[in-house]
Amino acid sequence: MSRARRLPSLSRLLAVLVAALVATALMPASPASAKKVRVDPRLFGVHDSSLGSLGQGAGSLRLWDAGTTWRDIETSPGVYDFSRLDQIVNAAQARGVEVTLVLGMTPGFHASSPTAMPGDLGAWTRYISAVVSRYKSWNGKRGIGAYQVWNEANVKNFWTGSPMQMATLTKAAWNAVKGVDSGALVVGPAFAARIAEQTRGIGFFYNTRISGVPVWKYMNAISLNLYPLDKYGSKVGTPEKSMSLLAAARKQMRLRGVPANKPIWNTEINYGMRSGSNGGTKAVPIAAATQASYVIRTYLLNASQQVQRVHWYAWDMGYLPGGGTLGNTLLTNPANGSTTVAGKAFGLVRGWMQGGTLMGPSRSALPCTKDRAGTYTCVIKYAKGVKRVYWNPTKRVRVTTAKSATFSVNVYGKRKAVRGGSKKAVNFKPLMVRSKR
Numbered sequence: 001m002s003r004a005r006r007l008p009s010l011s012r013l014l015a016v017l018v019a020a021l022v023a024t025a026l027m028p029a030s031p032a033s034a035k036k037v038r039v040d041p042r043l044f045g046v047h048d049s050s051l052g053s054l055g056q057g058a059g060s061l062r063l064w065d066a067g068t069t070w071r072d073i074e075t076s077p078g079v080y081d082f083s084r085l086d087q088i089v090n091a092a093q094a095r096g097v098e099v100t101l102v103l104g105m106t107p108g109f110h111a112s113s114p115t116a117m118p119g120d121l122g123a124w125t126r127y128i129s130a131v132v133s134r135y136k137s138w139n140g141k142r143g144i145g146a147y148q149v150w151n152e153a154n155v156k157n158f159w160t161g162s163p164m165q166m167a168t169l170t171k172a173a174w175n176a177v178k179g180v181d182s183g184a185l186v187v188g189p190a191f192a193a194r195i196a197e198q199t200r201g202i203g204f205f206y207n208t209r210i211s212g213v214p215v216w217k218y219m220n221a222i223s224l225n226l227y228p229l230d231k232y233g234s235k236v237g238t239p240e241k242s243m244s245l246l247a248a249a250r251k252q253m254r255l256r257g258v259p260a261n262k263p264i265w266n267t268e269i270n271y272g273m274r275s276g277s278n279g280g281t282k283a284v285p286i287a288a289a290t291q292a293s294y295v296i297r298t299y300l301l302n303a304s305q306q307v308q309r310v311h312w313y314a315w316d317m318g319y320l321p322g323g324g325t326l327g328n329t330l331l332t333n334p335a336n337g338s339t340t341v342a343g344k345a346f347g348l349v350r351g352w353m354q355g356g357t358l359m360g361p362s363r364s365a366l367p368c369t370k371d372r373a374g375t376y377t378c379v380i381k382y383a384k385g386v387k388r389v390y391w392n393p394t395k396r397v398r399v400t401t402a403k404s405a406t407f408s409v410n411v412y413g414k415r416k417a418v419r420g421g422s423k424k425a426v427n428f429k430p431l432m433v434r435s436k437r
Contacts (some may be wrong), residue, residue: 013124035366037303037358039380042098044299044350046316047268051091053315053339060098062311063088064151066320070127071107072272077123080130084223089135089143099332100187100267100311103128103173104150105158117161128176136181136237143187148267149173150189152225154201159189164202167208174218188219190267191254193245194275200318203252216258219306224249225268229275230283230328239297240393246305265309266302270317270330282324289429291329292345292411293391295430296430299349300378300389303358304368312346341412352432356380373397375426386437391430398423404436 034125041059067084075081085101092099105114110123118124126149130299135143153166162286166189190246191205192198204225208215216222216275226245228237235241235357246264249317254260271294272283276355287309302310317325318334331343358367359379368378375397390399403420409432410416418424 010250016286020149035251035360037306037367039303039353039358040308041350041354043303043308044346044354045100045309046315046331046346047311047313048315050316050337051088052332054091054095054097056315056339056343057350058097058315059310060100060145060351061088061092062102062148062269062309064102065314068101069105069114070103070124071105073131074107074110074127077109080127080128082131082134085131085135089138089219093139093141093143096409098145100146100309101131101144102148102151102190103131106252113160113208115156115158115160117165117169119120123167124169125172125176128268129180132177132184136184137412142181142184143432144184146185146187146221147173147177148187148190148223149219152192153189153205154191154198163205163208166205167210167218170215171210171213171218185220186218187221187223187265187267188216190223190225191249192225192227193229193249197358199248199252199256201258202249206253206256206258208358213255216253216262218269221263221265222253222258223267226266226302227273228271230272238393239271239294239301242269242298243305244300248309248379248434263308264306265311267311268313270313270327270329273293273326280320281412282320282322283326283328285305285324288341290409291340291342292348293429294329295342295345296389297376297391297393298350299346299353300358300376300430303353304366304378316373336401344413345411348409348411352389353380354407356382356387375399375432388435389430389432390424390426391428392426393428396425398429399426401433402435402437405433406435408433 043092044058045060045062046058047062047064048054052403059329073080089099106116106118110120149170150159172190177186191202206216226242228241230237274281299310315331317327317330319325329342330340331346333340357383360366360369368376370376374394375390375392378389400416400423401420405418405420408416408418411429424431
């Protein structure tokens with residue numbers, strides 16, 4: 001074959017190769033390759049200013065909207081009031097609950113706005129050093145396990161500075177925390193991921209470098225607030241939609257060189273929360289069974305994607321001044337503080353998962369796989385048995401139980417005997433089926 005005839009073939013080959021490389025680069029980032037997830041009790045996190053959840057089995061507590069921000073604690077330059085934080089740390093420690101403290105926002109004497117970069121970076125580091133020094137050893141053990149740099153650094157209600165300024169605060173926080181307590185965790189600033197603009201903001205931040213060092217190196221974990229919109233067109237924002245937001249955020253970070261195995265925390269989650277001109281207004285209520293289903297599906301899906309903490313907003317969500325609540329999935333009744341069906345589902349799914357290993361339904365599958373009918377299957381293995389959780393978010397289907405199945409439990413916690421190898425009806429409400437193997 002002449003050289004003239006080989007060139008077009010070579011060109012086509014190069015074109016295919018380039019296309020394949022581009023496609024690979026643009027693929028959504030995946031979680032680390034491990035197909036087994038050992039469930040940590042700290043996965044089951046909440047926000048809770050009244051601290052009622054601490055007796056309900058929460059494994060971790062994120063402090064936001066709890067009277068513990070920087071401007072709450074530093075009452076005048078260099079003067080710190082830790083009374084509220086002491087109360088919370090004592091209560092959490094007594095229950096074995098890990099505390100994450102969000103470090104922002106800026107006191108008025110350090111900036112023109114609580115959402116602005118402090119005029120004196122030293123004030124930021126002195127404050128952090130004071131907090132970490134106080135809680136490094138509290139009643140003989142660490143009082144605060146993790147320090148988060150800021151809340152929603154891509155939302156103007158919480159941050160009006162630049163990505164580079166936030167990166168500067170992140171590095172300073174890392175140095176201040178690790179300089180006092182090397183064992184404490186530093187969590188990156190939280191980022192909302194509800195809409196494309198916010199997802200791009202994640203990319204802008206993780207593209208920053210401080211003296212040539214990528215900003216992600218100054219954190220032990222990445223933080224995302226994975227609220228979906230109340231609706232995307234005619235489709236409701238569900239736990240499954242939240243996982244697509246996670247995939248989009250991971251893609252942005254992967255394109256900026258963030259390792260796929262960098263730990264991720266979902267530091268705020270609820271559903272039905274409105275945005276834009278309707279932001280801050282009441283969510284449209286949903287049925288109790290749907291709320292319970294959202295809680296169970298949220299924790300299973302996040303664990304399957306190797307998200308290490310999921311902080312529900314909030315255990316004690318109260319009524320808005322005009323009536324209603326910000327989210328539609330309530331763990332307690334705002335009128336009297338009693339635990340709702342969704343709150344009981346929080347304990348139910350924790351009981352299903354805690355101490356087990358989350359696996360795919362086959363050796364080659366990732367945890368919580370979806371089949372062609374849209375039915376999810378999560379497998380939780382223990383030394384003495386297996387729990388399989390099934391649901392289909394859009395339709396009613398039938399699944400075949402394991403031959404050694406013994407009983408099932410629904411979202412209300414109702415237990416029912418099951419014949420092995422039988423078919424069970426499944427819909428949007430997860431059903432757990434226990435078997436010997």
